[in-house]
Amino acid sequence: MKHIYIDGHTQSSISVDISLNDKELLLISMSKSEALEAAKFHKKIEKTPDGYILKHGDQPYNSLVIKDLNTINGIIKKYPYLGIYIEKKNRTMHKLIVAAIVVFVLSIFSIFAIYFWGLDWAAKKVAQQIPIEKEAELGKQFFEQYLSTAQVDQPQTQLVDSFFKSLHFNTPYAIKLVVVKSDVVNAFAIPGGYIVVNSAILNTIDQPAELAGLLAHELTHINKKHGTQNMVRELGATILITMFFGDYNESGSVLVRQIDNLKSLKYGRDMEQEADEIGLQQLDNHTGYSGFGMISLFEKLKKESKGDAPPEFLSTHPDMDNRIKNIQQKVKIYKKQKFSTEPSDSIFKLIKKI
Ligand SMILES: [Zn+2]
Missing domain, CATH: 2.30.29.30 (Pleckstrin-homology domain (PH domain)/Phosphotyrosine-binding domain (PTB))
Incomplete structure (x- = not known):
């Protein structure tokens, strides 16, 4: 050489x-x-x-x-x-520089990982530890705050509540359900056991299985503590941001912001999928209605969303095509009707005035 x-x-x-x-x-x-x-x-x-x-x-x-x-x-x-x-000096220096870069990149990555995944994971764990009574107390405050600006339809509330009770869904929560007069096609769940159904979505629904599917879905958001998890996550994110940027004054406003978010509680894709799938299980285990009601309701909601103003239910429940496909897949595993659809069919006719 x-x-x-x-x-x-x-x-x-x-x-x-x-x-x-x-x-x-x-x-x-x-x-x-x-x-x-x-x-x-x-x-x-x-x-x-x-x-x-x-x-x-x-x-x-x-x-x-x-x-x-x-x-x-x-x-x-x-x-x-x-x-x-x-x-050895240059080699050592070189190694040190590489190590420093690796540590730096890993730290940045970890911070993002903690923020995106760790926070979700931690929020889920914390939410699971919150007793149902505490959730109900907190939810009640949100619910009353919401009702102070809403107009409750008492007769429809009684009927939809009876319909819900006749389904005998499984839940450890004392569910409080209201129908509010609103042109917005929407329904949502508040942590701790509150379900709000807008009158407009009742106009869209014309099968008892569709209403059962909607309620099964919303109930699952409550049973699986999705809203509570979101609140814990937001609180956790605020604490993290506060730790990094030291702006303690801002953190106090997080609860205020939660109340603002109430009407548009956004769930992630995983939560929506879980609400659909466990909702289907609820229908199969406790009612005479098949999951096809959920599919036909979602298809109607999808169609309505093609107008200028998409129904709020859709804007807070994204990715409808994939969800319908997923429900179509999952619904196949369930057997034929095992329960009577009475008295809920009769109550449904009263709701629809037919
Ligand atoms: Zn949902």
């Missing part, structure tokens, strides 16, 4: 082969051969991208650029008494 020899006086460089004897390192090139006294090599070998630089003699010293590690090791071995070594 060819190495480079740089003459310290002339700074001229030539390509050389080397050969070692006991006292000298011989440089062999096309033009000349020269012997470097081994004892005059500097101890420290510098590693550069061009090769290992071995210095020789006094100022202006000559340099030998050795291209490969094997040759360098051969030189070190040949003259062990000289104590020649490869300088």
